[in-house]
Amino acid sequence: MRTFKILSLISCLLFISIIAHGQITANEILDRVKENMNSESTITESKMVIRGKRNTREIVSKGYAEGNEKSFTEYLSPEREKGTKMLKLEDKLWIYNPSTDRTIQLSGHMLRQSVMGSDLSYEDMMEDRELIEIYDATIIGEEKIGDRNCYILELNAKVEDASYQKRKTWVDTERFIPLKEELFAKSGQLLKRVSLSDIQKLDGRWYPTKINYKDMLMSGEGTDFIVLNIEFNPEIPDYIFNKASLKR
Template identity: 30%
Template sequence: MKTRIVTLLLLLPLISYSQDATEIIKRVDAKMRGNSSSSTMTMKIIRPDWTREITMEGWSLGTTYSLILIKSPARDAGTAFLKREKEIWNWQPTIDRVVKLPPSMMSQSWMGSDFTNDDLVKESSVVYDYNHFIRGDTTINGYDSWKIEMIPKEDAAVVWGRIMIYVAKQDDIELLIRYYDEDNYLINTMVLSEIREMDGRVIPTRMDMIPAENPDQRTVIIYQEMEFNIDLSESYFSIQNMKRMR
């Protein structure tokens, strides 16, 4: 009995540490989503010899529903991506076709960028699909930050084998994220910057996704506007509504 008590006492700090890490990730996720949200953003795909720019609008309701509408360039305008629970569809108005994306496509490039389909529609949940562990602290761009490791749960259908996220202790701001595959190779690094207030929340408004194998290229997403806790219902996130949007 004494041995069991001693063992439990030794494990308590580790259990508490894991719970603290999960609470931090919950706060970070809730801060960027709200109960619901809308956003206007620009995505720049930057390559050594060319650059492509896409403007888009997005809406979300919790972690279950999201919708992204492409506004420009003209040839892509009206293209939309819809997530309802675990199902994702793509509307292509030029060919008048709705395509359901299989799970195998979640790791593929989104619109030719360095973001994956999973990154943009957030098919996996950083809160519920991963176990979280604080691995120490560090300083990122002058911010005293937590270093948190996220390991997928055994039954989670996720893209990444491991994620390292660096979160500023003040205001729970994401500053840096590193994505690893199942063999623990670094695949992408996301740098979050241009921190400012949007709709009463202090958040990063620029995200640079940089592939490890091609560090001379990147994809940048810049938020022009964000609103949180807006009036949205589940019915807004329908295939019919996705096809009507312009």
């Protein structure tokens, strides 16, 4: 009788383990990632380190965001970039250049241009839809990055206007933070590789404070986006997200 109870307990635990392992879906993983990475609003001080073929440049900025649809960025240094501002409202993007005192709106093919000579394009900054709205996601395996176990997700575009036809994402199985991502064209060519590191517990959530973006069509070692300070869910005055703020 005792042996039967032990065997029954082992079988029960194995069954629970199998169910628990098979329970999570690709969309649920993306939802968990969203909980860590997204918030109603943020104020971020950051440094962008652009590692080109011949030299390295650093650009410091302060950014304000509400959800994925509103953002305002002011560049603080170096002197050449100081005072440049960007405003994004849904699918519209304006840039103010203090040297010419002009504001221009970027659209169409202009959005594919590099941001300040970095490995990021304006198009990368403009995407405001949730991944599950744009892609069909599946779990295709598991792999270690460093000492972290990761789910490997494959995301295939289900809309015509997706910036990338396919994405592969490595997500930490415990902390639900993406640690690596590869972005592909319709032809299957790898366009960009993203590595996320320096994960910290901030305001009760896991968050990467260093992200390296590497445009595979450009030379150099990519662009590091380093978070110097970040506030989650602060109140941001309405005037920030207004075209008048560009010349303020």
